[in-house]
Amino acid sequence: MSGFCITKAGRGGGSGNSCGTGTKCGRWNPTTEQVKLLTDMFRSGLRTPSTDEIQNISTQLSFYGKIESKNVFYWFQNHKARERQKRRRVSVDEKDVMMRRDDKFSSAQYFTEINHVNEPERVIETLQLFPLNSFDEAEPEKFRLQANECNEAAAAFSYKFGSEMDLPQLDLRLSFL
Amino acid sequence: MSGFCITKAGRGGGSGNSCGTGTKCGRWNPTTEQVKLLTDMFRSGLRTPSTDEIQNISTQLSFYGKIESKNVFYWFQNHKARERQKRRRVSVDEKDVMMRRDDKFSSAQYFTEINHVNEPERVIETLQLFPLNSFDEAEPEKFRLQANECNEAAAAFSYKFGSEMDLPQLDLRLSFL
């Protein structure tokens, strides 16, 4: 299928991986300038660039090194997802902590914390060199709590399928194998 | 054996992956055989299987592991969409390369490339293994669909490369907001 992991045959595989000049092939390795700019954009509020924006960004960043549009696309996808993930993780932890203490009287505190929800530990904040608008990450994300787990969306599956297991065994065009 | 990546515990071996016996199964994890067959079908031209086809395929593939109709449905949806997306990105990237030269008025060339949108595969070999009327493989999609995109892209470019091409000091932060 789509190149499983086309992995760079580089390592050990004698295959023509001509990335000699320290540029490792295989997967995009952003330069610090590229990362800085991408991060700036993200901090400025850009979360999901459109195709055109991706193109522009890619084109411009290519000045600093090899880059493809898909790299930009993935970068934003991952960055956004990970921020969300981190936030979720934090909130869950907070909840756990609370729960753990049989809190009978901390309801007030509970709400307070919930409302705050984010305020991830300033782990990465070391980068706060920028003067700026610290509003950045606020992002009023819609809290569409999603029913995860095996909730099974079969029901939600709007696509219509015939009458279930009718056992229509047949010729099958799967004679590929 | 070049087994380096491709698979590993996850979807490999088409056996270990049994969500069946109480194992928590979050989402379908196709076995390699299933992927291979689906890919073959896709390469044979099947793009949008009908409900019946989906049913049949699903039934057949269930021999290789747990699978539901919706999985087949989604697989084709995703595969098709991603191939198209990939193609689009690649073609644009190529364009970028060209644009780097001075040709700001290469609209002719521009369109030529768009129309080409080379399709490396596109093997028509298998022809009608499928008795059905599934001509959809031909994907009667017209080009006019692309026309629109072309315009947008063109606009974006003119905007961008209107006068100079090396502004390393780009002010990305504002251009896309």
Add this chain to the structure above:
DNA sequence: AGGGTATGAATGAAGG
């Protein structure tokens, strides 16, 4: 030199 972490890439599943 090995383990942990950060992150690029891929893809199943939905929503619209």
Add this chain to the structure above:
DNA sequence: CCTTCATTCATACCCT
């Protein structure tokens, strides 16, 4: 059909 989200795989990088 297109876009987006969640999850997972595969690596690069860093640390002890």
